[in-house]
Amino acid sequence: MELTTLWFVIIAVLWTGYLVLEGFDFGVGMLLPIVGRSADAKERDRNRRLVINTIGPVWDGNEVWLITAGGATFAAFPEWYASLFSGFYLPLLLILLALIVRGVAFEYRGKVSDPGWARWWDRAIVVGSWLPAILWGVAFANLVRGVDLDGQHDYVGGFWALLNPFALLGGLTTLAVFLTHGAVFLGLKSTGVVRERALRLAKPFSVATLVVAGAWAVWAQVAYGTGWTWAAVAVAAVALLGVVGAAWREREGWAFTFSAIAIVAAVVLIFGSMYPDVMPATDPANSLTVTNASSTHYTLVIMTWVAVILTPVVLLYQGWTYWVFRKRLTASSIPDPIGLSLRRSDRPAAPVPAAEGDGIPRP
């Protein structure tokens, strides 16, 4: 295999890792207010914390797959990196802002015990999950469809051209896939009311995903695919059907496996239909291909060694993390909040002198 093709595959693998892993993070974040609801304020907070803690130890590691995909694109296909990121400026900006507030929200939400404080960070988590869940689909669908590149490979189509019907359906597709993926993940990682609600939602979600994602995949295949990518469409279809079947039988392990397979198949379809282009242009003469977008052979050789040695190691220790935190969470596994009050003077008068922190958790 040509090194340029190998790097095209490696980047597809990195995106697969990102979408499979952060896909359920997004789903969990989007479902936070729905699955974590309760009329009782205290119980609501506990439910929401349970939801957040299903991804607490892993979300940050999951997000690094994105950074790596970005860095690897820069190193292996600088032209692609330059055209893609400058061309999709506004969607990327929104994604970045979403990821910023969402990431900080996970870490900061529990640092202060105050309903208003938690409410703001919950909003950040929800908005920060919905936006990228839609926008990644819009971006990838535009890649498949081809965009308006000039002779310098610069995107000149403007923002509104990115919101074409095919791309919008792509946005709905990632949204539906991630909602389902997140719901079955919650089912897999929790017990009690959160699990019940998540699995109840997974049923209609899986059907909607089958319809929306199925329609998009067939459209993509018919309009932009090549012969062999029918295989990816077929795998995706079987997997999506599998999600429906497993979700309705409440077999969340199988449902999660199937939805992960569906995401893998979708990435294969997306990258397979683009190849040998990395960024097809409306005028094929201006398309960026694995050849004209790539780094030199020397750089690719170096980066291949780095990727071939390190990627399995990353998979190994990330896999270990999931093993360490394999236990399902239940309401009783969530400890009392340890956040501080907003102001130190809010503390009840304690027998200890005011100058000394007592370290006792306060509600």
Next chain:
Amino acid sequence: MPDVLDLARWQFAITTVYHFIFVPLTIGLGPIVAIMQTAWVVTKKDRWLRLTKFFGKLFLINFAIGVVTGIVQEFQFGMTWSAYSRFVGDVFGAPLAMEALAAFFVESTFLGLWIFGWDKLNKKVHLAMIWLVAISTNLSAFFILAANSWMQHPVGVTYNPDTGRAEMNSIGDVLGNSTLWAAFPHTVTASFLTAGTVVTGIAAWWMVRLARTRKTDDLEKAREVYRPAVRLGVLVMVVAGAGVIYSGDVQGQLMFQQQPMKMASAEALCEPAPDGAAFSILSIGNLNNDCASVTRVISIPGATSFLADRSFTAPIKSVPELQAEYEQKFGATDADGNPINYSPNLALTYWSFRLMIGWAAFSLALAVFAYWATRKGRVSDSRWLSRLGLVSLATPFLACSFGWIFTEAGRQPWVVAPNPTGLDDVRLLTERGVSTNVSSGLVLTSMIAFTVVYGVLAVVWYRLMHRYTIEGAPDEVHDDSPEARTPDDADRPLSFAY
């Protein structure tokens, strides 16, 4: 409407300086927390676990913003600097990708294991987690600085006129860049100095505060918990401070060879100095990058020559001499026919260089005072120590910021500075690096959006750091590790949850 170039530069400056408020504390505090936890595992003394939890909280509050603002950095080159990305991608992308694969994955994954793993991992395994985080944040710095050092001093590349870009021919040269091996120790020791100052400042403030209540319990806590933290912080500051000075000196000497214009500007050297250049203590002039306006008020004769070349009479080229040299080599006008000023903004480089050194001096003062005040087992109740501790909390951050402002602004007008000791055809003016297909309205929008979001987060970050600092170290800590537990509490709550 300002043009895209100015906006893109402002956006990069804002997001980068902001990102680097959090980074040095993360780089330096990680290892200090790891040392505290190691002390706990080895000595089994509660005080070290209390300090681990206390400073660990501050570490995490800080880490969160460092991480999320780092994502912007990785994407911004493509978004606003696509012409630059095309020119350098073959060599510049490699260290960034290596950073993600070799370092960032490690720190993000193992940080999760450290935060949530107190009751899941054996004590020693859990300890290894924080060490992996600490080591990988420092490894991150290495790769990022490899990329930056290449912009200051491009090596291991050739210019390919067919593709119009820089192409790497030796990764060994890129990672062995002499600029990198001076910038990396300088940045890391500066980060340790920052974290050492924060630990010392906070611990000294607490020690004094408790000592002044004159209550037995408080005195005990000041002696048992905060005094050891002060001593540890001072030790870190002294070692790191010596490293900062030494590595800074090495870096300065290199810069006189590799980026003479940067150093001439930093010294406001507007007159030829064939018999040795003086070090300016105070120079005044206007802000318009105009050599004619510079008046040198106080200077130390020969000192700049000594810093550059270890001789008080070594000739140093002045800004106008270098300008003439550059015009001859690289042309007097750019592609659009505008004259090129090859010197960076004089006032900015001159003052940022001095402010970097000046703000760092506060840490030195705190180290000396805190060491003396806690000598031979003493617990200090000096108000002056506590005040100096508080003031010093901000100063290393300012020093770090001005250091980077100097490094980056001093490289202008280049984004990739030509290498005077190697192939100088790998070079790029900043104005040629900006994206040509992005409108100024779009960049203005993103600049405002980042500034607003970052501003709000800065306020939240400050409030949390402040709140957790005045809460102090916990009085009671539990050993949550699996080996310290009875087997029958399988349904116990997690030791930590968000």
